[in-house]
Amino acid sequence: MTLIKSISGIRGTIGGKVDDNLTPLDAVKFASAYGVWLLRRNPSDKKCKIVIGRDARISGKMISSLVSNTLVGLGIDVIDLGLSTTPTVEVAVPLEKADGGIIVTASHNPKQWNALKLLNEKGEFLDAEEGGIILELASSQDFDYAEVDELGTYTKLKNYFKKHIDEVLKLPLVDVEAIRKAGFKVVVDAVNSTGGLAIPQLLEALGVECIKLYCEPTGHFPHNPEPLPEHLTEISKRVVEEKADLGIVVDPDVDRLAIVNEDGSMFGEEYTLVACADYVLSKQRGNTVSNLSSSRALRDVTEKHGGNYEASAVGEVNVVKLMKKNKVVIGGEGNGGIIYPESHYGRDSLVGVALFLSHLAQSKVSCKELRDSYPAYFMSKNKIELTPQIDVDAILSEMSKKYSKEDISTIDGVKIDFEKEWVHLRKSNTEPIIRIYTESGSQKEADALALRFIDEIKVIAGL
Numbered sequence: 001m002t003l004i005k006s007i008s009g010i011r012g013t014i015g016g017k018v019d020d021n022l023t024p025l026d027a028v029k030f031a032s033a034y035g036v037w038l039l040r041r042n043p044s045d046k047k048c049k050i051v052i053g054r055d056a057r058i059s060g061k062m063i064s065s066l067v068s069n070t071l072v073g074l075g076i077d078v079i080d081l082g083l084s085t086t087p088t089v090e091v092a093v094p095l096e097k098a099d100g101g102i103i104v105t106a107s108h109n110p111k112q113w114n115a116l117k118l119l120n121e122k123g124e125f126l127d128a129e130e131g132g133i134i135l136e137l138a139s140s141q142d143f144d145y146a147e148v149d150e151l152g153t154y155t156k157l158k159n160y161f162k163k164h165i166d167e168v169l170k171l172p173l174v175d176v177e178a179i180r181k182a183g184f185k186v187v188v189d190a191v192n193s194t195g196g197l198a199i200p201q202l203l204e205a206l207g208v209e210c211i212k213l214y215c216e217p218t219g220h221f222p223h224n225p226e227p228l229p230e231h232l233t234e235i236s237k238r239v240v241e242e243k244a245d246l247g248i249v250v251d252p253d254v255d256r257l258a259i260v261n262e263d264g265s266m267f268g269e270e271y272t273l274v275a276c277a278d279y280v281l282s283k284q285r286g287n288t289v290s291n292l293s294s295s296r297a298l299r300d301v302t303e304k305h306g307g308n309y310e311a312s313a314v315g316e317v318n319v320v321k322l323m324k325k326n327k328v329v330i331g332g333e334g335n336g337g338i339i340y341p342e343s344h345y346g347r348d349s350l351v352g353v354a355l356f357l358s359h360l361a362q363s364k365v366s367c368k369e370l371r372d373s374y375p376a377y378f379m380s381k382n383k384i385e386l387t388p389q390i391d392v393d394a395i396l397s398e399m400s401k402k403y404s405k406e407d408i409s410t411i412d413g414v415k416i417d418f419e420k421e422w423v424h425l426r427k428s429n430t431e432p433i434i435r436i437y438t439e440s441g442s443q444k445e446a447d448a449l450a451l452r453f454i455d456e457i458k459v460i461a462g463l
Contacts (some may be wrong), residue, residue: 005135006315012104014059020158022114027063029071031102032145034140037130038100039074047152049077051092051119053084054104055162056217057253059114064104069155075146077192081160083194083217085254086117087348087399088164090156093123094344095163105253108226111219122434124345125317133175152225161198164350165205171342172322173283174354175304178361180207181182184227187211187260189235189246191225192424194220195349197249202350206357211242225251227258227336228381229266246367248353255347258334259356261368269336272294274374276338276352277330278357281305284331285334289322291315293424293437294334300375313412320345382454383433392427392434395460396454421445 003012003022010030012022019026035050042048046233050071054060068078069170077097081089086103101119108116118126118134126134137143146152162450169176186208192197196215202295213235214222215271224231227249239247239260246267259267259275267275274297277288281302291314299309306328312322323331331341335345363370384391392405396414407417413426413435421440428435436453440446458463 006131009115009117011109011113012428015112015116020435021217022063024062024066024350027066027116027403029138029141030116030134030189031067032074032141032143033134034074034100034116035074036104036137036143037073037134038076041117042099047075047077048100049079049098050098050188051079051089051098051101052147053081053083053089053092053315054103055085055254056083056192056196056219057106057111057114057252058219060104061220063114063116067102067104070226072152072154073145074143075150075152078155078211080154080156082156084159084160084199085164085194085198085350087255087344087346087350088160089197089344090119090123090344090348091150091167092160093119093121093163097263099398103253107253108251110225112223120352124320127317127321138158149384153366161427164198165202166204167289167343168350171340171351171354172257173280173342173356173358175362176206179354179357182245182357182361183207183209184357184361185211185242185244187213187235187242187244188215189213189232189249190215190254191218191221191223191250191252192216193221193250194256195252195254196253198350206354208357211238211244213238221252222247227251227269228254232258232266234261235260236266240264246247251336254349257338257349257352257356258335258336259367261371262366263368266369267367267371268379270372270377270379271297272336272352272356273334273338274301275359275370276299276340276355277301277375277459278300278305278331279355279362281307284329287326289319289326289328290329291319291333292409292412293435295377295379295439297375297377297423298334299383311409315412316347319410360361376441377439378441378443380436381449382436382438382440382450383428384428384436384454384457385433390461391463395434395457398460399453399456407459421449423449425453425457430436430454 103117106113249258258269302309338352438449
């Protein structure tokens with residue numbers, strides 16, 4: 001498996017050959033490149049400081065140790081949060097007055113994958129230009145390590161979740177009292193990663209009864225860790241069996257949030273952001289942003305509250321850039337990623353849970369009733385595995401020409417907006433695949449639209 005180097009980080013499978021996979025040598029090389037880049041950005045007598053944390057996947061401790069020791073070898077002080085979440089590290093960087101951060105996680109990818117997600121001094125992901133400089137440094141290996149008296153220090157901080165949760169509870173729109181009074185009972189599926197530590201702690205602080213499903217941070221994922229409906233059959237059954245008010249599902253690094261209704265049906269990860277945005281916009285008028293692969297429902301809800309909606313290219317850094325430009329009050333990605341600037345510019349499931357429960361408590365309706373109050377759109381998310389013979393750019397160009405009379409966006413792959421439905425075709429930033437996302441007025445229509453485009457792509461590709 002080829003190493004994937006993108007704005008989403010350095011990602012690869014564990015084991016195998018150097019430069020083809022995320023081997024120990026690759027971890028050291030890219031940590032060195034990031035550390036050198038950081039040192040050159042901060043040319044002063046002050047020591048650089050980096051916060052690092054990891055999800056619970058099996059290779060995490062090994063990769064994290066390599067990265068930490070490499071940074072120490074460059075003369076950088078390391079604050080290691082140990083088992084953590086992506087948003088917890090993002091919050092920790094400014095709180096600890098650090099110069100950057102690294103999260104060792106491959107997010108929703110299966111257990112054989114791991115990655116380095118790189119942050120700046122604000123706890124936000126690097127942009128494409130910054131990432132490009134780091135890739136060049138890694139390629140040239142232009143590293144200058146510290147002499148023995150100049151080595152960095154290593155400090156371990158335990159249970160940073162409490163600080164993160166305290167920051168969430170301080171948010172003005174998190175209605176702790178209403179949540180406590182609601183007496184919610186919730187089932188949590190944290191896919192045996194660090195969400196199993198963070199989410200129950202948050203729920204306890206909010207006075208919510210928590211039933212744990214796969215909350216042991218062993219890194220042995222009991223099902224595919226991407227929070228899609230087909231992977232969530234167990235929690236659906238458990239929510240009904242326990243007569244719970246809802247189910248909460250997070251991915252391994254806790255930046256994606258999916259909700260299960262009290263009857264075991266899916267709230268829909270696309271609608272996590274829709275519901276949180278509806279709540280925030282009901283209290284504070286403003287604009288929203290999500291990416292091109294996200295549901296039209298966010299646009300509808302935003303316009304209902306008198307705001308403006310705009311779509312960005314896929315990738316959290318692209319969403320954040322447009323959010324800042326448009327001065328939005330809430331945004332994110334339709335994959336269950338909530339970005340709430342009042343807290344920080346990063347996808348955060350802890351913030352998402354707190355806002356969602358505040359909305360549910362104040363609405364005084366069931367989870368299913370809340371879901372039914374939103375416009376009914378249905379999505380189909382598909383992918384085609386890539387081979388070296390497939391010229392994706394040529395395929396996307398051909399599709400753009402074929403549908404040139406429709407409303408087309410080419411800022412990220414090709415998105416074709418029809419009157420009542422849309423299709424988005426793009427290369428993934430995180431896996432060697434082409435993604436085909438569609439949305440329509442029913443699941444049957446969305447699936448049919450996806451199958452149609454998959455067939456058209458296969459004809460063009462000669463598959």
